[in-house]
Amino acid sequence: xxxxxQLAGRSTAVGYLTVESERLLDPAAYAPGTVLxxxxxxxxxxxxxxxxxxxxxxxxAVVRAGDVLTIVDVGANxxxxxxIYSAENTAERYSVPDTIVGNGNxxxxxxxxxxxxxxxxxATVVGNExxxxxxxxxxxxxxxxxxxxxxxxxxxHGCRESFLSEASRYGLGVRDLTSNINWFxxxxxxxxxxxxxxxxxxxxxxxxxxxAERDVLVLVSNCPxxxxxxxxxxxxxxxxxxxxxxxxx
Amino acid sequence: xxxxxxxxxxxxxxxxxxxxxxxxxxxxxAEAMPYLPASSSPFVPAGVDPETLVWxxxxxxxxxTHKAVARGTRLRLEDVSGEACAxxxxxxALEPWERINVADTQKIPWQxxxxxxxxxxxxxxxxxxxxxxxxxxxxxxxCGTSTLERNLxxxxxxxxxxxxxxxxxxxxxxxxxxxxxxxxxxxxxxxxKGVQVQPDGALEWRGAAGAGAxxxxxxxxPLIVLIANVxxxxxxxxxxxxxxxxxxxxxxxxxxxxxxxxxxxxxxTRAYLNTADYAGARGL
Numbered sequence: 001x002x003x004x005x006q007l008a009g010r011s012t013a014v015g016y017l018t019v020e021s022e023r024l025l026d027p028a029a030y031a032p033g034t035v036l037x038x039x040x041x042x043x044x045x046x047x048x049x050x051x052x053x054x055x056x057x058x059x060x061a062v063v064r065a066g067d068v069l070t071i072v073d074v075g076a077n078x079x080x081x082x083x084i085y086s087a088e089n090t091a092e093r094y095s096v097p098d099t100i101v102g103n104g105n106x107x108x109x110x111x112x113x114x115x116x117x118x119x120x121x122x123a124t125v126v127g128n129e130x131x132x133x134x135x136x137x138x139x140x141x142x143x144x145x146x147x148x149x150x151x152x153x154x155x156x157h158g159c160r161e162s163f164l165s166e167a168s169r170y171g172l173g174v175r176d177l178t179s180n181i182n183w184f185x186x187x188x189x190x191x192x193x194x195x196x197x198x199x200x201x202x203x204x205x206x207x208x209x210x211x212a213e214r215d216v217l218v219l220v221s222n223c224p225x226x227x228x229x230x231x232x233x234x235x236x237x238x239x240x241x242x243x244x245x246x247x248x249x
Numbered sequence: 250x251x252x253x254x255x256x257x258x259x260x261x262x263x264x265x266x267x268x269x270x271x272x273x274x275x276x277x278x279a280e281a282m283p284y285l286p287a288s289s290s291p292f293v294p295a296g297v298d299p300e301t302l303v304w305x306x307x308x309x310x311x312x313x314t315h316k317a318v319a320r321g322t323r324l325r326l327e328d329v330s331g332e333a334c335a336x337x338x339x340x341x342a343l344e345p346w347e348r349i350n351v352a353d354t355q356k357i358p359w360q361x362x363x364x365x366x367x368x369x370x371x372x373x374x375x376x377x378x379x380x381x382x383x384x385x386x387x388x389x390x391x392c393g394t395s396t397l398e399r400n401l402x403x404x405x406x407x408x409x410x411x412x413x414x415x416x417x418x419x420x421x422x423x424x425x426x427x428x429x430x431x432x433x434x435x436x437x438x439x440x441x442k443g444v445q446v447q448p449d450g451a452l453e454w455r456g457a458a459g460a461g462a463x464x465x466x467x468x469x470x471p472l473i474v475l476i477a478n479v480x481x482x483x484x485x486x487x488x489x490x491x492x493x494x495x496x497x498x499x500x501x502x503x504x505x506x507x508x509x510x511x512x513x514x515x516x517x518t519r520a521y522l523n524t525a526d527y528a529g530a531r532g533l
Contacts, residue, residue: 067276090396091431092431093432095393095436096351096352096393096436097351097391097393097394097437097482098396098399099481099492100391100392100393100452101392101393101399105449105453106391106450106452107450117395117396117417117431118396118398118417119398119399119435120398122372134389136356136361137352138351138353138356139352141372141373141374142374143372143374144353144356144370144372144374145374146374146523147353147355147357147370147374147517147519147520148356148516150519151519160372172345172347175346175430175433176432177372178435178436179350179351179352179436180352187356189361189446189450193360193361193362194361194443195356195358195359195361196356197356215357241306
């Protein structure tokens, strides 16, 4: 059994603000017309972590039981690919099918419980400002990009690569990657089963918040995809704020 | 179920008697069992040369099976009574961290529902297996399999040795026999019980196609195949309902450029190209 605290990687969050935040929040660094709205946490309380995730990069943190992670879609329609592990036993991790079965729905919304591979709650969505949060679209990768868009995309970075880099800090590897959540991504399923990523329904500053039901390791890939609308063809930052309800605001 | 034999039917007071007693049991037949050699199967599928069979087995209701098979093996699963549900995980036998990726299996063909021609894709941009025939049309790639937690709640039991084994408990055993651990158990797909997604994202149970439905898959790479035959996790019936699953596999060939599925869409063409590229480089 592998617990995060026993791993070589970090047991607390490390920020990725090596990119200066004024450049990170400068609309001129993104596509023309970009509006950036850093927002505020959805659930008040003592702020125990507050970081921006630069476009195209990865992020991780251990979120303690009872703490709430708010993810802010700062620049609109930025897919935040997300994996969650039990911090005390990383072999127990987020499970798409158990979450779909447990909630009776393929989309996530306020009240959705994020279940583990053992069918136990890891986190609960306690606030959400867009419809149809996705958990069926999976993550992009160098390899799947060759299927979806052609072999000319093979040099491009993907979420699977970001997940692998970030997971490696905790001694986790390819066997530990599984199907994920895509916050702010829109994947409708048509009556004939046709399914795919279409234009997002988010806007600058839209948020989702999850409350950890146990100590969890959260990995996020701020999606670098440039071949479909999951990032509106304009990767922008995400803001991650962890609050401790009941603590000093 | 094993045939109940009481202790006083056995003479096992010496090693010689115990050996004779053990050997006297070998010719018995059970409802669920493997048939060896596979060519001796009492249920050889129509049109299959028995000499090409590499796997023949009837899997118990609530049971599991597993095998490593060669690239080009054709695998047939049959729902004998209409109550089987075959939960499937496949791995590249040479590098088992390459395994079925349900999200890519749905996303890359732009199709959520499994049927004839559908590729089972890995997360590495390759096809592990292709569904080559299907007369059921009742399958699912959304709901995975059952857990101990869920079965305890629904049926009051869920361990592998119980009367209501959960799929994940059985997959754990099947995987362990190939050196794989719970972290290797990715979301699975299931055959013979259908689920449809409503416009609001809710799940609609569609049940089974009936007795005798079958699907056939072809292994595009050497595979570790794990199968758990347990009720679908959203089967609404309050009792644990399962039925016999028949498994046959025989030597055939992987999908080739002259097969229609190779060119049915640009995504799939590139998936088969990636698979052939890998197989070629590995000398398969």
